[in-house]
Amino acid sequence: MTASDPPLSRDPPLPDGASLPGSAPGLSAEALSLFRSGRAVLRACSFTLGAETPVAVLGANGAGKTSLLRVLLGLERPASGTVRLGGRALTELSRPMRARAMAYVPQYREKPPGFTVFQIVAQGRFPHGGLYRALSPRDRDEVEAALDIMTLSALRDRPCNTLSGGEYQRVLLARAVAQKTDILVLDEPLAALDYGHQRRFMALLSALAREGRLVIMTIHQPDLAFRHARRILLMQDGRLVADGPPERVLDSATLGAFWGVPLRHHDIGRDRFYTDPEEIR
């Protein structure tokens, strides 16, 4: 583990308060349901997200994780239920208003040809008026700061299609950071990354969460979720089957029953690993 890693991820927020703004951004879901071709994708999902961040959403493929994120972002309208952002229903907010509150890093997709890293990250300034005019000095500062945080400054003029998957994922996160939102939503950000990049990326997300941002992500690795998340949502067939701190939700009994495989967990320092109890005697 690197020295820049967060303190015990499940400790209460540091009392100095310097890194945590007073009003935590609140995002809540009330009885969200969604159907696609007659099939229920989300069933009555309710939760309120706030101070405990990052939030990790775990679940099998097709459990409705991506749909949940899309409904939270307002990209898809739920069949019933309400998403509230800072107490107001999402449907009352205009698209640019939402974009100034929530940034999205979608699942890995093809890299756009030709555009440089700087140009992609600068897209994060669109919700602040950067589409219809040239970048202001403030926009440039924000873009440079985002490049700096993601250690992309050296790559700023490289065309994106020459980057590796890990570098491009960092570019997309930098764009979301440049968007200067209180909420960051990431859909399987680790999917295209090797193990080293996965660990580095999670450390970056933890650092952003410590600055007071509400980070919500879907993830498949329970060990990384345990290490970095402070709240876990476990989804099955569109339903929220568990919601709580990692040490409670990510224990071997819950996860073993969830995936239908025998599991035993081992805590080593601040990490938790999972093994097959029948193989280790």
Place this chain on the structure above:
Amino acid sequence: MTARVCFATAGVALLLAALVALCSGRYAIGPLALFASLGHDGDITTRAVLLQARLPRLVASVGIGAALSVSGAAFQAVFRNPLVSPDLLGVLSGSAFGAAAAILCHATPVTIQLATFAGGCCAVGCGFCIARLVGSEGILPLLLGGLISAALFTALLSLLKYLADPFDTLPAIIYWLLGSLAQTRWPELAVIMPILCLVMGALWIGGRLLDVLGLSDDEAHSLGLPIGAMRWGVLLLATALGALTVSLAGMIGWIGLLVPHIARLLVGPDHRLLLPFSAMLGAVCLTLADTAARTLSPSEMPLGMMTELFGALGFIFVLRRLRREGSL
């Protein structure tokens, strides 16, 4: 090559192409005679050839080449696909159908032009409606709607050809479909050129919008962008450009597909640079193609055939370059 060098080179190339176009032809004019004829005591015949035949043709080839290229670049931006051209939504097939229908009715040239434009708009509207039927979001329904609409109007065109009189209207239709600048005169240029310039200017001002059309719908929406409206707006402008060129000069293929590629290789994907550079390059290409079409043989060759010939050959080279750069 930096963008500035590219623009300067293209500018010089455009001037040279214009000079060549004005000087060459069956009535050859030397460059010196060209400038001399512009003075008060210039040769009247030379002046007449220049002002009534070659200059309007040059203006038309510059405008149409630029418009087709800008339209193609815009289409490629919307569909995130380097292999689309202005014909994708059926604008050329629809226009051809409109023209053929008008020719079949022995309409006047002006009516033929109007029918051409109406046919193009009709085909694109048809494509949009089919897209709405197939699905409301994303670019795939648009792509399919355009394909179906283009096929539909191509079939209708074949029907008209079948019905046409083989000694009178059929040759007229076929000649028209080959594309030519021989019929362009000042009055119609005076109407259509300003519109072409306005539409191209609008697309250039919206160049930043074109840059972000490559984003997925989810990404664009989460950045607060009304991507659906932007996409439709750009498509309408690009389609209008395509339909206007067809009403002036018939079907001129390949320019709209090939030129944006070459331009992208030289100045990169930023549309604020790509659009004006494509316009200049398209103007050079079409001017040279038109000059070749009317000088290489005693009787004029069809311009559409020339652009297809050189375009298809040029595309091999472009594809090789694109593959080497890994962007295809």
